Amino acid sequence: MTPSDHTIPYNFAVLHVVPHVHIGCKVPVGVILHAPTEQFVGLRVLVERAALAVRAPYVDVELLVRYLTTFKAASLADDAGGTLSFGSPSERFHWLTAPRSDVIQAGPVHEGVCSDVNAELDALFLELVV
DSSP: OOGGGOOEEEEEEEEEEEEETTTTEEEEEEEEEEEGGGTEEEEEEOOOHHHHHHHOTTSOHHHHHHHHHHHHHHHTTOGGGGGGGGSOHHHHHHHHHSOOSSSEEEOOOEEEEESOHHHHHHHHHHHHTO
16 A cells, blocks of 8 residues: 555634624634544644735734634644643544634534645645635
């Protein structure tokens, strides 16, 4: 079996900024991918202030960048993500994608298969966010 023959099942969700939670309008700012068989959680997010300001002009961009950076740290099990970073990959993914009425919300969780989780995460980010 070659590496390209190895299929890896995964779940993913798009992260959205919801500038006006009471209206429900949302803009995509990231993708989170979880491959349980690989013990993998990865997150790609926009953190460029200018891009976020264009997508969500009525949101405090500095605060948004801090939240998104913390989400990314938590997904990577980095200490900067707080106590969530100490959870298993599945716990981190499910917490980050849990429904919430906040400015950052995850869309529905979808499934897929790939041969390279990092390449798939990059492709999803380019397709669904950028």
